[in-house]
Amino acid sequence: MNWIEQHIRNLAKTSGFEEADAKRLFVRKLHVSIDVELRSNRTYRLAFIYAVNLLSRIFPSLTFDELPVSKLPILPWTGSKPLGAFENPELTLHFGQGSAHEAFVTANCHRWHVLIDSPHTPTAEEEWNPVLALLTACYATGRACKLLLGDALAGRGFYEPFSILDFDRGEVEFDWSRDSDIGHVTSAGIGAIGSAFLFALASHGMASGRLSLVDHDLLDRPNLCRYSFFTEEEIGTMKVLSAKRRLDSQGMQLEVKQFGQRFETYFDENYHRDPRFRVEQLISAPDRRDTRRRFQGKLPRRLWDASTGSNQVVLHHNEYDPRLACLTCIYPETPDENAHLRHVADALNLPLERILSGASITTADASAIHSKYPQLAVEDVIGKEFDSVFRQLCSASEIRTGASQSVLAPLSFVSAIAGVLLYFEFIKSLNPEVFGSFQLYNYTYLDPLTNPNPSFRRLKNRSSDCVCADPRYRKVFADIWHQ
Numbered sequence: 171m172n173w174i175e176q177h178i179r180n181l182a183k184t185s186g187f188e189e190a191d192a193k194r195l196f197v198r199k200l201h202v203s204i205d206v207e208l209r210s211n212r213t214y215r216l217a218f219i220y221a222v223n224l225l226s227r228i229f230p231s232l233t234f235d236e237l238p239v240s241k242l243p244i245l246p247w248t249g250s251k252p253l254g255a256f257e258n259p260e261l262t263l264h265f266g267q268g269s270a271h272e273a274f275v276t277a278n279c280h281r282w283h284v285l286i287d288s289p290h291t292p293t294a295e296e297e298w299n300p301v302l303a304l305l306t307a308c309y310a311t312g313r314a315c316k317l318l319l320g321d322a323l324a325g326r327g328f329y330e331p332f333s334i335l336d337f338d339r340g341e342v343e344f345d346w347s348r349d350s351d352i353g354h355v356t357s358a359g360i361g362a363i364g365s366a367f368l369f370a371l372a373s374h375g376m377a378s379g380r381l382s383l384v385d386h387d388l389l390d391r392p393n394l395c396r397y398s399f400f401t402e403e404e405i406g407t408m409k410v411l412s413a414k415r416r417l418d419s420q421g422m423q424l425e426v427k428q429f430g431q432r433f434e435t436y437f438d439e440n441y442h443r444d445p446r447f448r449v450e451q452l453i454s455a456p457d458r459r460d461t462r463r464r465f466q467g468k469l470p471r472r473l474w475d476a477s478t479g480s481n482q483v484v485l486h487h488n489e490y491d492p493r494l495a496c497l498t499c500i501y502p503e504t505p506d507e508n509a510h511l512r513h514v515a516d517a518l519n520l521p522l523e524r525i526l527s528g529a530s531i532t533t534a535d536a537s538a539i540h541s542k543y544p545q546l547a548v549e550d551v552i553g554k555e556f557d558s559v560f561r562q563l564c565s566a567s568e569i570r571t572g573a574s575q576s577v578l579a580p581l582s583f584v585s586a587i588a589g590v591l592l593y594f595e596f597i598k599s600l601n602p603e604v605f606g607s608f609q610l611y612n613y614t615y616l617d618p619l620t621n622p623n624p625s626f627r628r629l630k631n632r633s634s635d636c637v638c639a640d641p642r643y644r645k646v647f648a649d650i651w652h653q
């Protein structure tokens with residue numbers, strides 16, 4: 171069975187689509203192309219490669235111009251050639267010049283600006299900007315999804331030109347080809363967002379220092395439609411191990427270590443071994459609110475976090491400044507959250523206590539899940555997180571398949587926007603002399619199907635009822651980091 175059939179079966183199985191609906195919506199004649207003269211430009215080349223990566227995980231029968239020789243196409247089916255073949259595409263996504271219409275999307279980028287369906291005359295001299303390239307690919311994918319899925323996909327799906335610096339017209343000088351010493355970074359949670367973060371790190375390719383990858387899970391098939399750093403060949407392997415191998419092959423001066431465990435366990439074990447153990451910089455991308463709070467509870471000196479919900483991306487970073495919000499202020503425990511967990515419990519046919527336990531799925535849990543969803547094999551869900559299985563059953567974006575039925579389908583570009591922006595926030599923090607005036611906030615909210623709105627960036631203050639308002643917490647943090 172090839173990736174196209176697997177993908178459709180997978181969508182039907184995990185999102186609740188009728189197979190016929192999944193085929194009708196996702197087996198489409200989409201072509202991705204790039205102007206011949208832009209193929210020599212690094213930024214355009216990367217944008218093209220990443221758009222093919224993201225779109226191949228949504229519309230697997232797509233075709234595309236020949237991919238440049240590179241270590242980064244990372245198509246889900248582990249090749250560099252299209253699986254589909256057709257004469258007349260119903261939609262073409264084109265990197266370069268052209269005039270946009272219903273069946274032709276143009277994608278360009280220029281000096282920090284993303285230009286989707288906007289007139290532009292690109293040149294092969296466009297300066298190197300990997301983050302701009304990746305975000306252009308994400309938004310081009312969003313536009314293509316809207317045109318192919320139409321009213322089935324709720325959201326505007328149309329973008330005015332904007333700068334990725336301030337979501338307005340901002341520009342600044344920055345040399346992306348200079349070495350970037352990242353110190354010691356711990357990346358916890360290598361899921362859809364973590365994948366895009368690592369893709370951005372690898373595309374930039376200039377990091378030196380140390381990276382610790384922490385995630386306890388194996389790569390499974392359903393997630394391949396959102397995990398842009400992985401291929402089918404790696405199904406069943408530890409994500410941290412596959413990610414390390416791929417990063418090692420990029421030729422960076424970066425020492426990558428992998429830890430196949432939960433971040434909390436990783437931290438506690440190291441701390442008990444050596445009380446001087448610290449997490450200096452944490453990239454946080456787990457899939458639950460309460461996990462985020464536990465990450466913050468380990469008191470990393472600096473933290474960058476990204477999350478996605480249905481039609482939203484949220485970013486936050488902090489240095490535990492007493493005046494400003496921490497990750498727990500941003501994701502406090504809410505009655506709403508227990509409502510969500512109750513919903514997960516009901517959906518999975520389990521008591522709420524099992525979900526609250528934070529444990530992985532046992533054989534007994536798996537049997538209960540299987541009795542409600544016979545299509546989910548017991549052995550396929552044992553050992554997984556409750557939330558991961560729940561997300562498999564209803565993933566990122568809502569798709570209407572008919573007059574009344576609507577289901578949630580995973581759309582790769584949503585978590586890709588989150589992961590690439592997470593990398594950009596990290597780079598901005600490392601280079602305050604360049605980006606300081608573009609990072610006067612600690613909270614960003616955006617809707618991936620419309621223009622990012624500058625006024626949804628805010629500097630959030632500490633919440634007075636958060637644990638971080640407790641002077642004892644602050645004292646522990648101060649003792650750890652400033653003694």
Ligand SMILES: [Zn+2]
Nearest residue numbers: 496499636638
């Ligand atoms: Zn707080």
